[in-house]
Amino acid sequence: MRLEPREQHSTAVMILYPALALLASMIICALLVMLSGASPLSVFGLMVKGAVGTPFAFLETLTRATPLIFTGLAAAVAFRAKLWNIGGEAQLYAGAVMTVVLGTGFLPLPQPLLIPVLMVAAMLGGALVLSIPTFLKTRFGVDEVVTTLLLNFIAILFVSMLLEGVLKDPMGLGWPQSKKIIAEAQLPKLIQGKRLHFGFIIAIAAAFALWIIDRKSTLGYEMRAVGHSPKAASFAGIPVNRVLAKTALLSGGLAGLAGMSEVTGLKGNLTLDLSPGFGYTGIVVAMLALMHPLGVIAAAIFVAAVFVGADAMSRTAGVPSYIAHVMVATSLLTMVTAIMLTRYRVRWR
Amino acid sequence: MGKATAGERETVLRLSGITKRFGALLANDDISLTLQRGEILGLLGENGAGKTTLMNILFGHYVADAGEIEVEGKVLPPGQPAAALAAGIGMVHQHFTLAENLTVLDNIVLGTESLWQFSSNSQKARTRIQQLAQEFGLDVNPDAIVASLSVGERQRVEILKALYREAKILVLDEPTAVLTPQESTALFETLKRFVAKGLSIIFISHKLGEILAACSRVSVLRGGRLVAERGVEGVTRSELAELMIGRGIPQTKAEVQKAGNVVLGLHGIHARHNYQVLDGITLDVRAGEILGIAGVSGNGQSLLADVVSGVAVPIAGTLALKEVIISRISPRVMVNLGVARIPEDRHAEGLISDMSITENVISESYRSAEFAQRGFISWKKARSFALKIITAYEVKCPSPEARVRLLSGGNMQKLILGRVMANDPCLVLANQPTRGLDVGAVNYVHEQLLAARTRGAAILLISEDLDELFSLSDRVAVMFRGQLSNASPRESTSIKDLGLMMAGHGFKTGEQSHAA
Numbered sequence: 001m002r003l004e005p006r007e008q009h010s011t012a013v014m015i016l017y018p019a020l021a022l023l024a025s026m027i028i029c030a031l032l033v034m035l036s037g038a039s040p041l042s043v044f045g046l047m048v049k050g051a052v053g054t055p056f057a058f059l060e061t062l063t064r065a066t067p068l069i070f071t072g073l074a075a076a077v078a079f080r081a082k083l084w085n086i087g088g089e090a091q092l093y094a095g096a097v098m099t100v101v102l103g104t105g106f107l108p109l110p111q112p113l114l115i116p117v118l119m120v121a122a123m124l125g126g127a128l129v130l131s132i133p134t135f136l137k138t139r140f141g142v143d144e145v146v147t148t149l150l151l152n153f154i155a156i157l158f159v160s161m162l163l164e165g166v167l168k169d170p171m172g173l174g175w176p177q178s179k180k181i182i183a184e185a186q187l188p189k190l191i192q193g194k195r196l197h198f199g200f201i202i203a204i205a206a207a208f209a210l211w212i213i214d215r216k217s218t219l220g221y222e223m224r225a226v227g228h229s230p231k232a233a234s235f236a237g238i239p240v241n242r243v244l245a246k247t248a249l250l251s252g253g254l255a256g257l258a259g260m261s262e263v264t265g266l267k268g269n270l271t272l273d274l275s276p277g278f279g280y281t282g283i284v285v286a287m288l289a290l291m292h293p294l295g296v297i298a299a300a301i302f303v304a305a306v307f308v309g310a311d312a313m314s315r316t317a318g319v320p321s322y323i324a325h326v327m328v329a330t331s332l333l334t335m336v337t338a339i340m341l342t343r344y345r346v347r348w349r
Numbered sequence: 350m351g352k353a354t355a356g357e358r359e360t361v362l363r364l365s366g367i368t369k370r371f372g373a374l375l376a377n378d379d380i381s382l383t384l385q386r387g388e389i390l391g392l393l394g395e396n397g398a399g400k401t402t403l404m405n406i407l408f409g410h411y412v413a414d415a416g417e418i419e420v421e422g423k424v425l426p427p428g429q430p431a432a433a434l435a436a437g438i439g440m441v442h443q444h445f446t447l448a449e450n451l452t453v454l455d456n457i458v459l460g461t462e463s464l465w466q467f468s469s470n471s472q473k474a475r476t477r478i479q480q481l482a483q484e485f486g487l488d489v490n491p492d493a494i495v496a497s498l499s500v501g502e503r504q505r506v507e508i509l510k511a512l513y514r515e516a517k518i519l520v521l522d523e524p525t526a527v528l529t530p531q532e533s534t535a536l537f538e539t540l541k542r543f544v545a546k547g548l549s550i551i552f553i554s555h556k557l558g559e560i561l562a563a564c565s566r567v568s569v570l571r572g573g574r575l576v577a578e579r580g581v582e583g584v585t586r587s588e589l590a591e592l593m594i595g596r597g598i599p600q601t602k603a604e605v606q607k608a609g610n611v612v613l614g615l616h617g618i619h620a621r622h623n624y625q626v627l628d629g630i631t632l633d634v635r636a637g638e639i640l641g642i643a644g645v646s647g648n649g650q651s652l653l654a655d656v657v658s659g660v661a662v663p664i665a666g667t668l669a670l671k672e673v674i675i676s677r678i679s680p681r682v683m684v685n686l687g688v689a690r691i692p693e694d695r696h697a698e699g700l701i702s703d704m705s706i707t708e709n710v711i712s713e714s715y716r717s718a719e720f721a722q723r724g725f726i727s728w729k730k731a732r733s734f735a736l737k738i739i740t741a742y743e744v745k746c747p748s749p750e751a752r753v754r755l756l757s758g759g760n761m762q763k764l765i766l767g768r769v770m771a772n773d774p775c776l777v778l779a780n781q782p783t784r785g786l787d788v789g790a791v792n793y794v795h796e797q798l799l800a801a802r803t804r805g806a807a808i809l810l811i812s813e814d815l816d817e818l819f820s821l822s823d824r825v826a827v828m829f830r831g832q833l834s835n836a837s838p839r840e841s842t843s844i845k846d847l848g849l850m851m852a853g854h855g856f857k858t859g860e861q862s863h864a865a
Contacts, residue, residue: 004372216725218715225712228703235660235690235698236712237681 003344021338025331050312051305059196065304069203070258071282072296078251081223087148088255088279090155094129095122095256100178100270103185111184126256127249134248138241178270187265199261210293358385367416376402378573389550391564399573439511443523454491520551530848537563609636612807618666625652628831634807641822642811649831654780658690659683689769693780702754707735738767759790777808
């Protein structure tokens with residue numbers, strides 16, 4: 001058995017194979033659900049209902065998708081340029097720290113001014129965190145996969161230190177949590193009384209902005225060229241290191257926005273459970289979206305729906321909500337396989 | 350056909366009806382040939398004629414779709430390199446497969462001993478290697494580290510490696526590509542000694558002179574088919590050339606033209622990168638002339654090209670364009686100053702193979718006012734520029750959106766030519782511009798270089814193909830171990846002089862010459 005590159009990419013194949021991939025992952029998960037003694041159909045039914053079945057459920061899915069769009073975009077923009085940023089988690093927390101440092105009363109600005117200031121600060125925080133590994137990579141050739149990954153642990157321990165120290169809420173009954181942000185720093189809700197907030201709109205706007213940068217701007221062109229072949233890019237006169245530095249600012253900044261959006265839109269303060277792995281899940285989102293900025297929106301909503309749906313399902317059906325992780329993982333594997341098959345055909349013998 | 354020369358001698362290798370298809374490409378089409386004991390059979394063909402595919406099938410790297418291989422009357426099982434080795438087929442690749450950090454002895458023994466024994470019997474191996482070296486006249490020190498050996502010596506190690514494994518049939522793939530003319534002649538003598546001792550040799554080449562000098566019989570491949578078999582006596586170069594190409598070779602000849610002002614001036618350039626050094630390079634290239642740089646590969650030509658391309662920054666020395674010293678050398682600076690750069694490796698450096706033709710033609714100029722405004726690229730203008738190049742340079746492609754990976758080598762080179770020649774460059778740096786191209790594309794590249802010369806561009810041509818250098822250059826210089834000889838006019842230079850210089854004669858380190 002071997003693989004042969006396809007000469008042409010037919011549109012039918014491009015649509016059919018990803019659809020088959022989703023079907024295949026559902027079949028695999030159905031088998032697992034059957035192992036735990038439940039009926040796959042009712043479990044999937046409950047999941048769909050729990051994720052998109054009611055207006056409340058759907059809004060909850062979009063709320064959960066918001067940070068995933070940011071971290072998904074962060075991963076996509078970096079991976080496009082072959083800057084392997086595995087540190088979305090660290091950058092997210094850096095953004096959140098900047099938000100609570102400036103947003104808990106330090107800057108007494110009106111809302112229309114404070115929100116943009118917090119956005120910029122959070123982006124700078126995330127960008128700074130990713131700039132360190134990127135500098136080490138371009139200057140000394142240090143592998144950024146290792147450094148960005150390890151920075152996640154450093155960042156979380158650092159946040160833990162802050163929450164036990166300078167940022168600790170004196171009124172927090174001893175819990176490791178920061179003070180609440182002031183009212184002017186809060187992102188407005190999109191619908192009165194619901195959890196979905198303005199961060200979702202910012203996320204969608206960021207995706208479109210990135211799409212335009214990618215397609216139309218010289219920076220987007222440079223990032224793609226560097227991603228495909230640093231050697232050829234550098235020969236043509238594209239300043240590879242400078243492009244990687246810009247990519248790092250963009251990617252880290254987007255992950256930082258995820259932290260800002262969660263704090264100002266949803267949680268109101270910083271705790272150690274701000275992110276249940278949004279930084280890592282962003283990588284999955286980016287890969288499912290084939291690194292396409294608009295695809296990231298769809299992929300993030302899909303992944304969020306699986307998680308929200310699984311939570312709802314496990315409450316009624318008694319199947320552990322861990323099935324959500326398995327579903328996301330299998331759909332990623334089948335999707336990656338399908339994408340390879342859109343580029344290559346299999347020849348038996 | 351060549352049957353007459355075969356006589357009643359014993360056939361050691363017989364390929365019958367070998368056919369191999371890669372997708373739509375028929376790489377080998379019903380090829381049959383025989384090799385007699387004690388002969389050197391030339392396998393002549395252009396790049397892409399199917400020589401390498403055929404040898405990969407012989408070696409079991411590929412499985413033929415049809416056909417059979419017999420060694421000394423026994424059928425060779427397909428697709429098993431181990432079986433080919435056991436049957437006594439030895440291959441000397443064009444790119445050596447030696448571990449540089451090991452000794453000659455270790456390299457030769459590597460892979461022949463069981464992994465389960467505690468110590469290797471190096472005394473026995475040493476005796477055997479010395480015996481072989483003496484018997485076949487392959488002088489090399491078994492304890493030398495391979496990294497310290499010259500290219501000619503490494504080739505001898507490769508051949509010894511095959512002989513150590515008791516090869517009876519030796520396949521040499523373009524063995525002279527890395528040798529000076531004198532080293533090549535010495536190699537041919539060695540090969541003749543081999544066949545006198547009963548070995549048989551397949552000699553793969555696309556150079557006519559070598560085939561005539563080294564072989565007793567020649568098989569010509571063209572477009573995957575065996576088009577002729579001839580004894581070498583009575584065959585002329587032009588006859589072979591026509592068989593190989595299917596038509597006469599068009600001759601490119603540079604008209605005499607008066608050179609103008611100095612465009613590129615290098616003075617005392619020192620540089621160092623990846624084992625390559627430049628040791629005080631000084632040269633001038635004038636408007637309207639082609640300066641050819643000859644040399645055995647790996648003597649610093651690539652680094653010289655990198656410096657002129659702006660990729661490598663020299664440690665010392667100055668680079669001047671039109672008599673202005675360039676203080677900050679970078680690829681972008683060189684491009685903006687009107688230097689057209691044709692890189693040695695068009696896949697890795699010249700083009701971004703996974704991007705489209707449009708994206709590739711603007712890679713040097715995407716920031717210029719022509720294509721970009723306020724940080725945004727006008728893809729409409731970029732596309733029409735790509736279309737212009739495609740038409741003007743006859744690039745065969747489905748559309749400007751096609752990924753460059755899908756183009757043939759010749760079309761890739763035309764695309765690069767189109768990109769770099771667009772702004773009427775004052776200097777053209779062409780590093781191995783025709784390597785791996787078929788004759789038609791070679792000719793096209795030559796014409797383009799000569800046209801640039803006529804327009805008054807200065808051209809620095811680096812090549813390992815002496816014929817190319819002689820047909821194009823106004824002046825020729827030789828590089829050896831990072832040094833450059835004085836350039837002399839083509840009319841007062843002979844291939845023989847160049848060969849001696851390529852081996853180090855006349856250089857400061859010349860006494861270390863390694864001409865075999």
